[in-house]
Amino acid sequence: MKHLPATSAYWRKREPEKARWGVAEYLLAIIADSVRWLVWSKTKDAKFNRKRPKPIPRPGDDEAKKQGKGRMAGAVALTIEEVKRRLALPRK
Known part of the structure; x- marks a missing residue:
């Protein structure tokens, strides 16, 4: 099972x-x-560090946040x- 493709x-x-x-x-x-x-980064908002774009949600991000685990x-x-x-x- 370890080497099966994610799809x-x-x-x-x-x-x-995750399989998607x-x-x-x-x-x-x-x-x-x-x-x-x-x-x-080329806008006035970036100059004042506001309205930073949110990353596209990845599969598993919600569960990781709930468990207090992030990418790091x-x-x-x-x-x-x-x-x-x-x-x-x-x-x-």
């Missing part, structure tokens, strides 16, 4: 909202959000020392 019958039955969105739909939503933000849920901030240590590691 398979299994996922359409199990999570119908494939990679192309997510990419188009990202592009649309970026264009809307870019157009807004579980993210941990690193200390400056940890960032420097990781940057100093040899690269492959």
